[in-house]
Each structure stands twice: as structure tokens, then as C-alpha cells.
Amino acid sequence: MIILGIETSCDDTGIAIMEAKPAKTGPIFNILSNIVSSQIKIHAPFGGVVPNLAAREHLKNIKPCLQQALREAGVTLKDTCPPMRRVDLIAVTIGPGLIPSLLIGVNFAKALAYKYKIPIVGVNHLEGHIAAALTSSGHGISNFQFPIFKTTFPAVALLVSGGHTQLILMQKFGHPAKKSSISNGASYKIIGETRDDAAGECFDKVAKLLGLGYPGGPIISQKAAEFNGKTSINLPRPMMNQNNFDFSFSGLKTAVLYLTRDNKNELKNPEFIQELCHETQQAIIDVLISKTFKAVNKHKAKTIILSGGVAANTELREQFLNKIQETRNKKQTINFLVPSKNLCTDNGAMIAMAGYYGAKRHPALRGNSLNSITANANLRIK
Numbered sequence: 001m002i003i004l005g006i007e008t009s010c011d012d013t014g015i016a017i018m019e020a021k022p023a024k025t026g027p028i029f030n031i032l033s034n035i036v037s038s039q040i041k042i043h044a045p046f047g048g049v050v051p052n053l054a055a056r057e058h059l060k061n062i063k064p065c066l067q068q069a070l071r072e073a074g075v076t077l078k079d080t081c082p083p084m085r086r087v088d089l090i091a092v093t094i095g096p097g098l099i100p101s102l103l104i105g106v107n108f109a110k111a112l113a114y115k116y117k118i119p120i121v122g123v124n125h126l127e128g129h130i131a132a133a134l135t136s137s138g139h140g141i142s143n144f145q146f147p148i149f150k151t152t153f154p155a156v157a158l159l160v161s162g163g164h165t166q167l168i169l170m171q172k173f174g175h176p177a178k179k180s181s182i183s184n185g186a187s188y189k190i191i192g193e194t195r196d197d198a199a200g201e202c203f204d205k206v207a208k209l210l211g212l213g214y215p216g217g218p219i220i221s222q223k224a225a226e227f228n229g230k231t232s233i234n235l236p237r238p239m240m241n242q243n244n245f246d247f248s249f250s251g252l253k254t255a256v257l258y259l260t261r262d263n264k265n266e267l268k269n270p271e272f273i274q275e276l277c278h279e280t281q282q283a284i285i286d287v288l289i290s291k292t293f294k295a296v297n298k299h300k301a302k303t304i305i306l307s308g309g310v311a312a313n314t315e316l317r318e319q320f321l322n323k324i325q326e327t328r329n330k331k332q333t334i335n336f337l338v339p340s341k342n343l344c345t346d347n348g349a350m351i352a353m354a355g356y357y358g359a360k361r362h363p364a365l366r367g368n369s370l371n372s373i374t375a376n377a378n379l380r381i382k
């Protein structure tokens with residue numbers, strides 16, 4: 001099966017062509033092409049995404065991205081002579097996200113489905129991020145499968161992006177669900193989430209405060225890596241010791257704001273900036289890891305899934321691995337699934353993968369169900 005994945009929920013236009021080959025142990029995926037047109041340069045001067053500018057850029061880029069993705073994959077939308085491999089399913093992000101951005105992708109996908117008579121399935125962006133962790137099986141962009149561990153579930157997924165920070169308890173993935181809805185009614189339960197800013201948003205806002213540019217995550221992580229002393233800055237770890245799985249990151253950003261106000265003269269000192277970035281990143285990591293393990297212990301989870309744009313953070317990945325290793329030494333085995341770094345941030349390949357499972361679960365959605373595909377900025381995973 002050839003799947004076209006379309007992602008336009010925020011500021012990346014992502015178009016991918018994915019092949020899913022059936023096998024006894026579950027589908028084997030190959031990414032035939034994965035084009036991401038980033039809008040970083042457009043939004044950087046504003047220190048964050050401007051929704052109407054994002055929509056305008058998606059509109060401009062979506063068709064060239066599609067053409068490039070089809071060309072690279074050697075795949076077409078229509079029947080050709082001589083015959084070429086044709087797209088069998090269109091998977092498109094329907095939410096959550098910015099509505100002007102979502103509408104471009106959804107309407108484009110529906111127009112293609114109508115014109116070329118190709119089945120279409122709506123995908124929850126967050127389920128896409130979780131599906132990206134399939135690439136964890138370590139075969140790069142080809143021949144990857146949902147890793148089969150002795151015991152995989154229950155799993156706890158930590159979804160950390162620019163818009164979301166959620167802990168999701170999963171009992172299964174990619175199995176048929178009884179309820180018919182776009183998301184899998186049986187697999188996901190949100191057990192904790194941020195009460196204000198998302199972790200990625202915190203990286204972005206702190207970077208803006210420090211005049212480091214947008215997006216904040218990669219630049220803060222780079223500056224943090226340049227610091228190799230012992231930090232004398234102590235930022236708060238909000239809600240870390242509370243007995244729940246929720247997060248709050250706006251206080252951390254405010255603490256950085258006060259610190260910069262009190263240390264105006266230091267802002268031109270590169271070592272101070274490196275130290276501040278290091279401490280900000282570590283505060284975020286401490287909270288994320290502590291809350292995730294609290295959830296793992298409470299729900300006796302066998303697997304941790306780390307996904308979303310912030311999952312590209314090298315320190316976060318390494319510190320998760322170290323902590324998991326510690327538990328292994330105590331004879332508790334926890335599996336760890338995290339997407340390859342290039343698939344952590346928004347892309348069409350993750351949408352194609354989630355779309356494959358979505359269409360399997362809800363065959364009805366694959367018919368002429370164009371009316372059921374609508375953008376929903378506040379779509380929840382459930």
C-alpha cells in the first residue's frame with residue numbers, strides 16, 4: 001500500500017510518500033520520500049508562529065512539495081501509461097493545530113481525493129507523533145516496524161511539542177478498536193498535561209527573552225552544551241513534586257524573565273547565557289523525566305514512548321536512556337521508543353504511518369467520506 005501523508009498543522013509543510021508492506025508481525029514501512037518545507041525564516045523575526053503567515057506559506061509550498069515528494073518516490077496520483085505505482089490512501093492532519101494552517105492541508109487533501117478518487121483518512125497530529133516512534137526500530141528510513149517486545153503495554157507516551165505536553169497511557173497501538181471514531185477509542189488515555197505553556201513553548205519563549213531566535217529548542221540545547229562548569233543558577237522545577245501527572249512551564253519562563261532583569265549586565269556575557277540555557281534545559285528535563293517515571297510506576301508501564309519536537313533534544317534522550325538503564329540495573333525492564341531525530345519535528349511521514357493504522361481501524365473512513373474529514377483546531381487524542 002502507498003500512502004500520501006500531508007501535514008500542515010503549524011509552520012511546517014510536510015508531504016511524504018510511505019510504503020506499507022504487510023507482514024505476519026505487522027506492517028513494514030518504507031519512507032519513499034519525506035519533504036518538509038520549513039517556515040522558520042518567516043516566523044523568526046516574530047519569535048513565534050504567526051498563523052496567517054503560516055497559512056499563506058503552506059498555500060504557496062504545498063503543491064511544489066507534493067510534486068517533489070511524488071517525483072522522489074517514483075509514484076503518481078493518477079493511472080499512467082506505462083503504469084507507475086499509484087497512491088492508495090491519502091492521510092491528512094485534521095488537528096489539533098492552527099486552524100488557518102490546518103485548513104490548507106485538509107482542503108488540499110480533499111481536493112486530491114475527489115479529483116483522483118483516492119480514499120482519504122483524517123489523522124490526529126499527536127497520534128502522528130506517537131506513530132513516528134515506530135522508527136525506533138533503528139533501520140533508518142526503510143524496513144521499520146512497530147518493535148515487538150516481550151511485553152510492550154501498558155505504555156506511557158510523553159508527547160512534548162511546541163503546542164502540547166501530555167502524558168498518555170496506552171494499552172495498545174495499531175489494533176482494531178471497537179468504537180468508530182477518527183482517533184482510536186480504545187488505546188489512549190491522557191493522564192496528565194500542561195496547565196499553561198508546553199515544554200517546547202517554554203524553550204521558545206526563553207530563547208525569545210534571551211534574544212536567541214526561533215525556534216528556541218535547538219538553540220538553547222546548543223548553548224547548553226557549550227556550558228561545562230557547575231551551575232550556580234537555580235531555576236524552579238514547577239509541579240515536579242506534586243502528586244499528579246500535570247505540568248506547568250509558565251513559571252519557569254517567568255523565573256528566567258526576573259533573572260534577566262536582575263542581571264542585565266550579564267546578558268552580553270556568553271558564559272552567563274550558556275549557563276542559563278543549561279539550567280533552563282535541565283529544569284525542563286528534570287520535570288519531564290520525573291513525571292514520566294511517576295506515571296510509569298503508578299501504571300506499571302512496560303514501555304516509554306518519547307515523541308514530539310522536543311524529543312529531538314539530545315540531553316533529554318540521553319537522560320531518559322540513563323534513567324531507564326538505572327531501572328534495568330534494578331531488574332525492572334522498561335522499553336524505550338523514540339523517533340529518529342529528523343522525525344521528531346512535524347513531517348508527513350508520521351501522518352502517513354498513523355493514517356495507515358487509522359484506515360485499518362476504521363475502514364468506513366476509506367470510502368467517499370469527504371464530508372467526515374474536517375479540520376478541528378482543538379482535536380483531543382482519545
Ligand code: KG4
Pocket residue numbers: 010160161162163164199200201203204215216217218221308309310311312313314344345346
Ligand atoms: O512537534 P513540533 O515540530 O511542532 C508542534 O507540533 O508544536 O515541535 C516544535 C517544538 C518547538 O517548540 C521547538 O523549539 C521544539 O519543538 N524543539 C526542540 C528541539 N527541536 C525542536 N526543543 C528542544 N530541543 C530540541 N533539539
Ligand code: ZN
Pocket residue numbers: 125129161162308309345346
Ligand atoms: Zn507537532
